[in-house]
Amino acid sequence: MTTTLRPVGPLQQTPDGDRSRTYDVCVNSRRVGSVRVATAPGFGAAHGVIEALGIDEKDRRRGRGTVAALAAEEVLRGWGCGQVQISVPADAEAALRMAAALGYTERSRNMVKQLPAEPPVLPPGVEIRPMTEAEFTVWEAKAKDAFARSWVERGVPEDQARAKAEASHRAQLPQGLATPGTTIHVAVRDGEAAGFLWTGRFELEPGARVAYVYDIEVAEAQRGRGYGRALMLLAERVALDAGERRLGLHVFTGNTPAIRLYESLGYRTAFVNSYKTLL
Numbered sequence: 001m002t003t004t005l006r007p008v009g010p011l012q013q014t015p016d017g018d019r020s021r022t023y024d025v026c027v028n029s030r031r032v033g034s035v036r037v038a039t040a041p042g043f044g045a046a047h048g049v050i051e052a053l054g055i056d057e058k059d060r061r062r063g064r065g066t067v068a069a070l071a072a073e074e075v076l077r078g079w080g081c082g083q084v085q086i087s088v089p090a091d092a093e094a095a096l097r098m099a100a101a102l103g104y105t106e107r108s109r110n111m112v113k114q115l116p117a118e119p120p121v122l123p124p125g126v127e128i129r130p131m132t133e134a135e136f137t138v139w140e141a142k143a144k145d146a147f148a149r150s151w152v153e154r155g156v157p158e159d160q161a162r163a164k165a166e167a168s169h170r171a172q173l174p175q176g177l178a179t180p181g182t183t184i185h186v187a188v189r190d191g192e193a194a195g196f197l198w199t200g201r202f203e204l205e206p207g208a209r210v211a212y213v214y215d216i217e218v219a220e221a222q223r224g225r226g227y228g229r230a231l232m233l234l235a236e237r238v239a240l241d242a243g244e245r246r247l248g249l250h251v252f253t254g255n256t257p258a259i260r261l262y263e264s265l266g267y268r269t270a271f272v273n274s275y276k277t278l279l
Contacts, residue, residue, distance in 0.1 A: 003027050003067040005035065005075070017045045019079060025055060025068040032059040037072045040085060042167030043160045048076035048084040048278070053095075066098055077278050083156070084276050090269040104274035107154050109259070110204060111267040112248045119237040126230045131184040131196070136177050139184070139196060143215055144169055150252055155275060172200060172214060183238055187218075187227050194222040197231040199238050204248050204270065211239030213249040228261055 005023035012020045020038035024031045033055035040047040050072045055065045076084050086104060088095045122128070131139065144165040151161035173179050179200075187195040195218040202212035213235050218227045239247045249267070251258050 003032075003064050003071070005068065005071045006031075008034070019045070021075070023072070023075075025053075025064060027059070027064065032056050032064055033068065035068055035072050037075045039079065039081065042164040042171075043156070044163045046080060046082050047156070047160050048073075048079065048081035050076075050084060050086050060094075065095070066102065069098070069102060073276075073278060082278055083160075084278055085273060086275075087271045087273045090272055096272060099274050102276065104276045105155075106253050106272055106274045108250055108252045108273045109269045110248060110250055110271040110273065111259075111262050112204065112210060112246055112270045113236075113262075113265065113267045115236055115240055115245050115247055119240045120233040122233055122237075123226055123230050126227070127188040128185050128230070128234055129188060131177060131186050133177060135186065135193070136184065140169060140173070140176075143196075143198075143217070146217070147215075154252060154254075155277070181242070185231070185234060185238075187231055189222060189225075189227075192219075194219050194225075195227040195231055197234060199235050201242075201244070202248060210246040210248040211235075211242060211244035213247065216249075228258075229265070232261065232265055 004026050006026050008022045008024055010021075018039045018041060020036060022034060022036045025033035025035060033053070035053040036051040038049050038051060039045050040049040050069060053065060053068060053072070055068070073084055085107070086099060087110070088099055090109075147168065148158070148161040148165040151164060152158050156164070173182060177184060182198070182200045184199075185197045186193050187197070196215065197213070198215040200212055200214055201209050202214075203209050213232070216228065216231050216235075218231070236247060248270070249262065251262065
């Protein structure tokens, strides 16, 4: 039996050059599942993504998902993509095993916490205030640079990482501090900024939006003094005030201190994000 991909509709293209196409996964022309192949938004045309790969229950455990994934990679190679990324639910053990077998490397995680009914109490002695416009200009330049460097350190070519950082800030902060649903707070110690917290909302999966921590940073000289935990508790208060009951975030796999902090606060991994170089 031969497993192939059959296009469902025409190739979709945006003015920015992004492409996407949905395929039926077929065995001898019989549909057994589907997969969507696209260029990754924000990274540019050379970075691909495989999404929504699913095989019908009765056709699973026969290697068809593996062949479909390899076929999807071939589509991306044909589009000129040099790298592909996937996002797998943390409880999808079979899919995680398949990704590892195909040579994907975990790069980051999306974590989520179900918030308590009552807002947490902030630690005493921690001063927090809204960010000013003057601070925003300086902070945004540094935040975009740090975000891009985090991707570069994890295998993304620098031009794609910079494009991703710029695209993310354009999309999530189109009006700067005045962007609806967005808040940026500053933790203060002795009159100086000790840390920053950027919160908003995010579509963690299709149709499921959650409150979201876009960025949290503690000044290097102030680390180990509880500011990270205080800012994360503040994020919970902001989310609850907005009527949200779930709070999500993205963390790179190698950031062990941050992952430990989030786990200690009750966050659990929802999706594992992995990548692979397309030779």
